[in-house]
Amino acid sequence: MNIGRIERLSLREVWPREDTGFTPWLAENVDLLGDHIGLSLSVIEREQSAGDFWIDLVAQDETGELYIIENQLGRSDHDHLGKLVTYAALTEARGAIWVVSEARAEHIQAIQRLNSTGVLDCFFVKVEAIRISGSDAAPLFTLIAGPSREALSLKSIKTDQHASDDRYYKFWTELLKTAKTRTNLHANISPGKVNWLGKTADLPRGMAINYNLTRGHGQVHLYLDYKPGGQEYSEAVFREILSSKTEIEENFGEELSWQELPSKRACRISHQIRETVDLDRPETWGPFIDELVSSMIRFNAALERHLAQAARQAEANMIRVQTV
Secondary structure, eight states: OOOOOEEEEOHHHHOSOIIIIIHHHHHHSHHHHHHHHTOOOEEEEEEEEETTEEEEEEEEOTTOOEEEEEEEEEEOOHHHHHHHHHHHHHHTOSEEEEEEEEOOHHHHHHHHHHHHHSSSEEEEEEEEEEEETTOOOEEEEEEEEOSOHHHHHHHHHHHHHTTTOOHHHHHHHHHHHHHHTTOSTTTTOOOOSSSEEEEOTTSOTTEEEEEEEETTEEEEEEEEOOTTTHHHHHHHHHHHHHTTHHHHHHHHTSOOEEEOOTTSSOEEEEEEEEEEOOTTOGGGHHHHHHHHHHHHHHHHHHHHHHHHHHHHHHHHHHHHHHHO
């Protein structure tokens, strides 16, 4: 049997930039991180707004509990620790995950102290990049500090109790029934057990029109993220759509939230409805679903004729620049 040797690589060699390299990669592979800390995670939001700040990733476990993820491809510092606590408070998250390349002893103590309060589950994780005998690069996660075994045991019990929790599935099923009577926009979409529902079919590449539900707040949004084109493509398309902002908002009937997310790969155009919903009270869903579907119909109608044109113009402009 041949046994290879592990070679450690520079993180910057594998992910030259944190915002456009590591964070998008982690968003698509968050299950690998979850496996190492004992959680089943799925990302529900990238670059989510939290007041005047932006959270790297927001994930949820199978029970619907929120976890914020803060990435730092460097030595842990006070700035990122402060962000971790601030973002968790603003989102009312169940837990916080701090991924670093090197952990300072003082910050290990701080995370352990936070865990001892029982208010927040904090995971301090070291990430390395390795390969074996010339293989492709691979991530190596190491849990440095986390909740106690007793706390994790209680979490495991809670997970078992909520394994069959299908509130999102039931909610999206009801929403699709209502939407079907009024629009064909999401006619071929099946309900899922996550907090968003969307479509990419019949849209230009890198675009998705989604419903989103976070802590009872409903939102409709256009998400721009085409991995092969990177940040440049997403921003180019976003700016083409933005050039018609006045017309789009007039047709929609309200102002929209235009989030270019500077220095990030994705961009977003969104509208949040005023009402909130309690997923534990299905008898109250009706008016909320009606408003959410109405917003989606208006949102799609205001945007649809601009999308393909914006994508074509953005691509043409990028080709023109590349050939100059």
